[in-house]
Amino acid sequence: MTDASINARDKSTPHISGLTEAEAAGIQIFEKPAPGSWTESFGLSTGPVSFEDDYDPEFYEDEKQAVFRRSWLNIGRVEQLPRNGTYFTKELQFLRTSVLVIRGMDGEIRAFHNVCSHRGNRLMWDENPSEESSGSCRQISCKYHGWRYELDGEISYVHNAPEFFDLKAEDLALPKIHCDVWAGFVYINLDKEPRQTLREFLTPTLEKFETYPFEKMPRVYHFETEVEANWKLFMDAFQELYHVPYVHGKVTNAALAQTGVDKVPQMIPYFGAYGKHRLMTTGGAKANKGVRVRRPIDALFEANFIGTDYTPDIGSLGDGVNPAGIENWGVDSWQLYPNSVIIAWSSNYWYTYHYWPLSPTRHRFEWTVGFAEPTTIRERLAQEHALVMMREGILQDANTLEATQLGIMSEGRTEFYLCDQEVALRHLHEVVKADVDAYRAEKGK
Ligand code: FES
Ligand SMILES: [Fe+2]
Structure with a gap:
């Protein structure tokens, strides 16, 4: 899929109204789109x-192979590797993989399987081998029998090497994982040859x-x-308002006065599909000023559940926001395939x-927030x-998710009803299913 799949409605029907009296008072009202139009323009069934x-x-089981072993996965950011020799590990136990990401002496970021070539000991870990670790080193050393590797994965030392049989350095290097960086995000791809x-x-x-x-x-x-x-259920929870x-x-x-589509608060005025990814754009705080509760403590601290009241000056936001x-742009939410x-x-x-599967009905959820450095105590507070x-x-x-998980597994109902505002989650499940179907067809399943 390419950007050509951006829905046609956006081009053909202006669906954002001009100023109204309510908007003039700081509340934006969007025109109601035709029912089903987002879903149909995404090419999905209703x-x-x-x-x-x-x-x-x-x-x-098939999703792990079809989706997670074949997609680019974001596992960290470059700030976690500030100097040559710094590293972090990412535990993907559901794929039986521990990834070691390390910045070499040449400044390059590389990813390896975090496993020793001797007897398979996990290489980098601190207190508990199944927990993630980070730090800095000049060489990668195994805690078991002392084998060492250069930061580019080449073997550099084998303890008592003459006792071994036909050791070849090229066989002992750490197995590489495809790794690339975009916008400071470190991505890996576990496929032997990534498809893209x-x-x-x-x-x-x-x-x-x-x-x-x-x-x-x-x-x-x-x-x-x-x-x-x-994992998809929590993605779903943040793919609609x-x-x-x-x-x-x-x-x-x-x-208070209601805003948004149909005058129900927090409806999303724009959805887009870009390849397997989705974008939801809204006015955010700007579109919903009237519907937030502002408690005395929020007024005191000048912040609330969608951020700080002040906006730091950080210059241009680049040419990628609000495509x-x-x-009255307020927020872009990029839902990146598969799980970030x-x-x-x-x-x-x-x-x-980030949503990392642990089992069919359990996952690890990670949330990261980045603020500008505060310049006053008031900003910090x-x-x-x-x-x-x-x-x-x-x-x-x-809190709602465990109830949803139990509900969807109920024998009592096997079909559920999504509205047009739930187009993004319908898209996620459809794309995952399409990848699983393609994998099954390939394997003759
Ligand atoms: S397992 Fe790593 S040196 Fe033996
Ligand atoms: Fe929510």
């Missing part, structure tokens, strides 16, 4: 869906987002947790989400308060 792909063990380069995979429109100044928002906070739900008045009813205010050109999300907020901070409130909002989302 019928009910099965969520068997979120619990069936056979599907899960990283940049081809990202598509031209998304690739432009590389100019977004992530490096000017380097104050990073990271949270993670394990959730009793299939239809749930907001209910799941987040305590931090939105239904009594749909919506008025990048969100750019117009109040100048960014998020990433606003960031801290925003983080607490954002985390509360995300917990509200996560």
Whole structure:
């Protein structure tokens, strides 16, 4: 798929209205699109869906091969490798893989299987071999019998080498993993020969987002947790805003003037499909000023669950934001195939989400926030308060997932109904299923 799959409606029907009285008061109202039009323009059916792909063990096994072993996966950022010799590991136990990412003495970032060529000991780990680690080194040394490797993976020392039989240096180098960097994000691909380069995979429109100044928002906070739900279910929770008045009813205010499509708050005015990826763009805080609850503590700290009230000046946001050109742009949420999300907020901070499968019905969720360095104590306090409130909002989302997982596995119902505002999650499940079907056809399954 290419950018040609951007839905046609965006080009043919202007669906964002001009200014209204409400907008003049800081509230933007979008025209209601024709029912089903996003879904149809994505080339998807509008019928009910099965969520068997979120619990069936056979599907899960094939999904690992068809999706995760064949796609470019984002496993970190360049800031985790600030100097030559710095490294981090990424545990992908569901793929029986531990990845070692290391910046060589030549400055190159490389990825290897984190396994010793001697007797298979895991190479880099700290207290617990199944936990991720990071640090810096001049050589990669095995803790078991002392074999050592250069930072480019070549073998450099074998303890008591004459005792071995026909050792060849080329057989002992660490197995390489395809690795590339885009916009400071470190990607790997576990396929023997990746089907596309990283940049081809990202598509031209998304690739432009590389100019977004992530490096000017380097104050990073990271949270993670394990959730009793299939990884796609949590992606789904952040691919629509239809749930907001209910799941987040305590931090939105239904009594105030409503905005958005159909005057229901938090509807999304633009969806786009770019290859296997999706974009949702909204006015964010700008479109929904009237529907947020502003509690006294939010006023005091000048922040709330969608960020700080102030916007730091970080200069240009590059030429990749708001590719749909919506008025009053507030936020782009890139849903990157298969399992990561990048969100750019117009109040100048960014998020990433990552969803790593652990079993058919369990995954590890990672959330990272990047702020600009605060320049005053007031800004620092606003960031801290925003983080607490954002985390509360995300917990509200996560809290629903285990109930959803149980519900979709119920014998009582096998088909479920998605509205046009849920087009992005319909797209995710369809693309995953298409990849699994292609894999099964290839294997004659
Ligand atoms: S397993 Fe690594 S040196 Fe023996
Ligand atoms: Fe939510």
